[in-house]
Amino acid sequence: MEQFTIHLTIGPRTKSMFRLTYEDVLKRKLMQYDIDIKVKPKQLVHHFEIDVDIFEPQGIRKLDVQTSFLPKELAAQLIKKSFSGKKGQVLFRPTVGQQQSCPTCSTTLLDGEFKVTYDVNRDKICDLLVANNYFAHFFAPQNLTNLNKNLVFVIDISNSMEGQKVKQTKEALLKILEDVRPEDYFDLVLFGSQVQSWRGSLVPASAANLQAAQDFVRSFSLAGATNLNGGLLLGIDILNKGQRSNPELSNHAPILIMLTDGEPTEGETDRTQILKNVRSAIGGKFPLYNLGFGHNVDFSFLEVMSMENNGRAQRIYEDHDATQQLQGFYNQVATPLLVDVELQYPKDTVSELTQHSHKQYYEGSEIVVAGRIADQKLSSFKADVRAHADGREFKTTCLVDEEEMKKLLQERGHMLENHVERLWAYLTVQELLAKRMKLEGPEKAKLMAKALQMSLAYQFVTPLTSMTMRGLVDEDGLEPVIDKSTVAFVLPASQQPTGSSVPVGPITTVDSDPHFIIHVPQKEDALCFNINEEPGVVLNLVQDPNTGFSVNGQLIGDKARRPGQHEGTYFGRLGIANPVTDFQLEVTPQNITLNPGSHGPVFSWRDQASLRQDGVMMTINRKRNLVVSVEDGGTFEVVLHRVWKGSAIHQAFLGFYVLDSHRMSARTHGLLGTTHQAGRTVRMGR
Known part of the structure; x- marks a missing residue:
């Protein structure tokens, strides 16, 4: 079970509505699909309802509901269920009195699992959906002999x-x-x-x-x-x-x-x-x-x-x-029914297939394959299935029901097209994440970059991304980048983003015309110094030889120099690398690029995003800062300094902070690493 937590403070006599919109792929097990709803209001609710609407192109064969918190007689009285053709519905709307654990109690009966189970008609041995140059193939044969x-x-x-x-x-x-x-x-x-x-x-x-x-x-x-x-x-x-x-x-x-x-x-x-x-x-x-x-x-x-x-x-x-x-x-x-199952498609028209071979097929389950097709002529698209059953060869061919597809597209239109494509994307991402576990080095990084790119493009919550819930308007009055009714990707509730753009307390930092202020705890004093170098020079800020972790910064200058004044230099590009986990990050005032060497995803500073990659957590706090946490390496922050867009002299630049360095080795060096080695810390100053 996935658990999401959100905290909100609201004023007296005010109302707050939480709306969580999400998609979940239902997997057929033991001859049915399960929709599990956890019900834990922990109080009596004046307006409580669960409405489940189901649409299945194949038609609904059965529909049932079980609860862990209602006696059977009461459940039969309070839960309404119905289905006909392609549609089914479940309604549960208990009154306050029906929720009470006893007639005079203020505690609730509603505490447990509300499970909706259903299955679809299996008139055909398999079903093919084709929409918008994507296809989904559902294979669940019936009436086969059980294999020993x-x-x-x-x-x-x-x-x-x-x-x-x-x-x-x-x-x-x-x-x-x-x-x-x-x-x-x-x-x-x-x-x-x-x-x-x-x-x-x-x-x-x-x-x-x-x-x-x-x-x-x-x-x-x-x-x-x-x-x-x-x-x-x-x-x-x-x-x-x-x-x-x-x-x-x-x-x-x-x-x-x-x-x-x-x-x-x-x-x-x-x-x-x-x-x-x-x-x-x-x-x-x-x-x-x-x-x-x-x-x-x-x-x-x-x-x-x-x-x-x-x-x-x-x-x-x-x-x-x-x-x-x-x-x-x-x-x-x-109950295995088939072994060595192969699902085959026209090679000249199909690409980017999801897994289409399975060692065994079990009774009550379902094999789902999706892919992209170059030619959407329904009459020419087919799927051939080959397998073995009790020592005999099993063969069947699945064709697209053209009339049924036309009816579905008229009924569901964009929703069906979107569903087929998103199913393909979801299955592809899941397989990429599974494959990465078996790989190391550049191949693993390439797979992870593709999985992350697709997760963000289709807004999937995965091990590389998490979910956040945001209000309707940002603090600067701009609408969110991702629409309010969809899922965005940031930190889970247990790891809140860093809120302030300038850290508090003694930290190691380099900023603006790159200068350092070294905090000396023993003397309650600070040592300040500048680095006077030309634009284009690359400075090594942190280098840990034990792990290979490094941070480098490249200088940029002002757009124009004022007569008689020193030309300011700033950090215009930062590179963060952790070879142990094949993690590379390039940061500029315009973009944040993950694994640039393998064409990884590119983020804007307008994004609010989080991702994980084998021991590294990266969080972008929109238009403010970037926080990178490395297991056994430390926590670092990059701050975006913006300037007036019409400035003819200044340009946006970056500041770099070491928030936590106690896990870095004593051999760490570089302009900031040296201060760590000497047991000193640095904080921002002007």
Whole structure:
């Protein structure tokens, strides 16, 4: 769940309205789409309502609502739901009396989850939407025969799993084993300091074997450290041998599921080597699903591992019903219908495709592919699907329903065109963000720059961008750059932007006709000096040899020199680089460019924006300042000094401040780095 917080002070007898407009891609799971609404008003509300309007081109097949806070009888009375054809609606408008937890109480019943679930008609094996030179392909075939599975569960039994974690894990495994079908084969692997398996090979899911496996689960105890590498390799070996040695099992869908709560601490502990070992052992033959239990798990490591092996990772929260989360995940992959799924499109007309090959397709899910098309002739556009089902080849061709598309465009017009393009952009950004986790160096920087550029262009909230809510008018009377009804990108509530343009307290700084004022704490005094250089000269301000972090500034001069006066010089360009994270930033009084060497996105000083890039947070506070925070490096501010536009002499320039330098190494040097090394600080003065 994403959580956004906003604080506002309003006067007495005044009203304030908060409007949050956002889009969210719904993913089909277990034969339905879920719309989750958290309801926590924490008080009785005189006018409370939830209205959900649904439009689906394929037509709505079912619509339901569940709440965690209303008794079934009261929910049936208060919640109105209806659907017909392409439209559905849910209404929930309780009065104050209906919200009360008891007739005389001032507390509310409304505290929990309001979940709307629905699904669409599946008359066709797939649907193609084409609009404005973009297409979206939805593939969710029905009435296919379930594939038998080869299942191996790899379970962490290190000492860190003690208490509630191991209790919930055992409960989930016992329930999952009850759901394993007799036609499936399975085994269990446990890893602590040592690695062991229940049977050492795949065995049929007979009643006797399932009972023995449940007894094994009830009886195992925790032991030692975390030999994650050894546990995974044993699980992979059991699946590989089973597929090779038994011809019957070669047509089954193999699935490997690992659950762990920590980091590798026994056996092979180098993450890069573990990834290489697992990738080599699986060899692209089956998916690996990783479940990360609790807050201490290295989840990004599990994500990369799953991604490299055609699976996905999911975090399991122990504060919630972990047993239900574990069983819910298994239910999503419990019924494979197809393997080696390939969705193919005309090569000469399609470009910039999102992921169109999948190792397995599961019952109740949906494969979505989007892309750009050069020729929008609906009659010539098609999608060919190739896969395998129970040892047989599966083939189908999807065509565009031209009459239906014309009706949709008449009904929804621009909304449908916008939706198809934004879906393509969203899927593309998600895939770029996933790929970056596997890369390093220039390739990673290039992917991140493209993901950031698209996130900003389409106004997506991503790990590189965050969300802010702003008023209708800025302090200078100008309208916001981004319309008030859309999402902008700045800091989350826990990290408020720096408000003042001139920092308070002793800080390291260089500004105006570049001069320094060095604060000497021991003497409660300051040492001032200027740098007299010509325009165009580049000064090294900060250089940390331990990390490679550096800041350089290039001087500019006045537009014209007054007769008999010294020509003023100022900083007209600043370069900030952090090689450890491939972060580069070029700042001028006109623009802020991220990773200029790889054609990264360009921001204006009129933007209000924030982004993250591997340990670096950058925040632009519109027309005021830029704050850059580097993990293990420090916090820096660039201030924009503007001058009157009609000035024939002066021009806009930059000031640079070191707000926090305690994490910089003692070897740091440069005009400002030297003051850090000497244990002194500098602040602005004239």
